[in-house]
Amino acid sequence: MIIRNVTAIDGQGSTPIADAEVVVTDGRFSAIRSAADAPAAADGTSVLDARGGYLVPGLWESHTHLGGFAYSKPENERAKYISQLLTDFLSAGVTSVVDLGGPLELELAAREYRAKATDAAAGLFFAGPVFTGIQGWPVLDDPARAPIAYQTDNADVAHRQALELADQVDFIKCIYDGEPGAPDKLPLDALKAIVAAAHEKGKKVLVHVHERIDLEEAVASGADGIEHAFQPQNPGSTAEARDIAALLSETNTYYCPTLVTWEQIAHNGDAAYLQRLVDDGHATLNDIPQITSRPIYGREFPRHSPQDSHIRFDYAMHTLALMHDAGVKITAGSDVAILMPTPPAALLRELYLLAKAGLPLPAVLAAGTRHSAEKTGQEATNPAMITVGAPADALLLDANPYTDIAHLTDRSHHIGTMRSGRPSWDASHPQT
Known part of the structure; x- marks a missing residue:
């Protein structure tokens, strides 16, 4: 699965990647890159348009x-x-x-x-x-x-x-x-x-x-x-x-x-x-x-x-x-x-x-x-970051959590969650 049209915030303090492409393979993040550097999606790949949202670690x-x-x-x-x-x-x-x-x-x-x-x-x-x-x-x-x-x-x-x-x-x-x-x-x-x-x-x-x-x-x-x-x-x-x-x-x-x-x-x-x-x-x-x-x-x-x-x-x-x-x-x-x-x-x-x-x-x-x-000693298997190799646990927001805490804590800003690569998105953000 590929998530497009999203700003990826890795959770470890790095500069967020605007207009990113986040790839999930077998329940883990397998690539996080600028959309400009992304190859064409392979046939049959599920693509999610995040519509300008912000992806943060779960x-x-x-x-x-x-x-x-x-x-x-x-x-x-x-x-x-x-x-x-x-x-x-x-x-x-x-x-x-x-x-x-x-x-x-x-x-x-x-x-x-x-x-x-x-x-x-x-x-x-x-x-x-x-x-x-x-x-x-x-x-x-x-x-x-x-x-x-x-x-x-x-x-x-x-x-x-x-x-x-x-x-x-x-x-x-x-x-x-x-x-x-x-x-x-x-x-x-x-x-x-x-x-x-x-x-x-x-x-x-x-x-x-x-x-x-x-x-x-x-x-x-x-x-x-x-x-x-x-x-x-x-x-x-x-x-x-x-x-x-x-x-x-x-x-x-x-x-x-x-x-x-x-x-x-x-x-x-x-x-x-x-x-x-x-x-x-x-x-x-x-x-x-x-x-x-x-x-x-x-x-x-x-x-x-x-x-x-x-x-x-x-x-x-x-x-x-x-x-x-x-x-x-x-x-x-x-x-x-x-x-x-x-x-x-x-x-x-x-x-x-x-x-x-x-x-x-x-x-x-x-x-x-x-x-x-x-x-809790879980960082080796689940670092709770959006980084290559980590379990694909994430929260998709409709606004930047680094500009207002309400964008993270007010559930009206939550588009959906992903657990081990399994998304649960609002119907207004369909997969194609």
């Missing part, structure tokens, strides 16, 4: 929890429900989804279900159960949540469990959150043992943190990625952010702030916030009754207060640009969708917030594509 959701959404369904329907969520993600331009913690059996079942499905959907990568302390987050004192985590206070046990788990998952997730020495916090020696085991198996380790010291100890332990913007000790100073930026840049550690998580928790129950989502194009008035009818609406989120979430959100919004300027590789993940119409809408909101925080638009696209692939 988006990645690098931090979500599909199992959490599925648990509202009967057990025998959960794998099918996750499959439907992956289809919904694809329709929103998201070609790869990272489930960053959930029951291993459910995630394996979802992958098996997708292997047999014939409809198009986003690809799935998962961590399986997370590592945490005894009754630590997210288990706390709820026995029903036990399958989503290994609760440990022993480094040797954690090392053995991590070695076993690494053979079944795509990467490993640790929760390093809590008071030092408290039973609910994963011990530092256990964190180091888990990282060592995962790296022995060639798998990345992503670490959920709370405060600066958690982040620093996670990086010192060899973490490949940090999940969540940290809680500053002094919200009025950027000094902590500058120190953390230097550390993350020096160690090439990825940073996923999950801005939309803290924004939602901080504003849960706030009708004015829902109106802001409508005004920003991330919800409709028709979505609001469904959102406000959810059991979580207006209730305090476990472990994270609205006040602390406000601080984390505001500080991250104030300091992410300086982190980017320092060379930190930022990734896009939404985590929760408690006030969003859908999980895919949460990721699009996250990309919008990254731009609002001052990241240049090419950096926002990198956060939602190649940095997320790299963070």
Whole structure:
């Protein structure tokens, strides 16, 4: 298949190729070139006129929890429900989804279900159960949540469990959150043992943190990625952010702030916030009754207060640009969708917030594509770029995403998606 009359944006910062010809062969990009340099199409080749659109790499959701959404369904329907969520993600331009913690059996079942499905959907990568302390987050004192985590206070046990788990998952997730020495916090020696085991198996380790010291100890332990913007000790100073930026840049550690998580928790129950989502194009008035009818609406989120979430959100919004300027590789993940119409809408909101925080638009696209692939160790097989040899995962837009973030995050600008060379285009952009 050949895509013509398109501007190709590779996602790695190169100058976009206007009036390009993009060739897809056996589900991969086989050529990206100027139309002026292109030979005539061979007989029988399918040619798509993109009508002046912009082709960007398919988006990645690098931090979500599909199992959490599925648990509202009967057990025998959960794998099918996750499959439907992956289809919904694809329709929103998201070609790869990272489930960053959930029951291993459910995630394996979802992958098996997708292997047999014939409809198009986003690809799935998962961590399986997370590592945490005894009754630590997210288990706390709820026995029903036990399958989503290994609760440990022993480094040797954690090392053995991590070695076993690494053979079944795509990467490993640790929760390093809590008071030092408290039973609910994963011990530092256990964190180091888990990282060592995962790296022995060639798998990345992503670490959920709370405060600066958690982040620093996670990086010192060899973490490949940090999940969540940290809680500053002094919200009025950027000094902590500058120190953390230097550390993350020096160690090439990825940073996923999950801005939309803290924004939602901080504003849960706030009708004015829902109106802001409508005004920003991330919800409709028709979505609001469904959102406000959810059991979580207006209730305090476990472990994270609205006040602390406000601080984390505001500080991250104030300091992410300086982190980017320092060379930190930022990734896009939404985590929760408690006030969003859908999980895919949460990721699009996250990309919008990254731009609002001052990241240049090419950096926002990198956060939602190649940095997320790299963070999870998938760059060798799926670099999340429009480059020769990469899987043909792409999003076709009708306007330039480098001039306005809305061109990427407002679905009215989405013409269609392509997953492994399989296009799903609007009828007004036919193939010939």
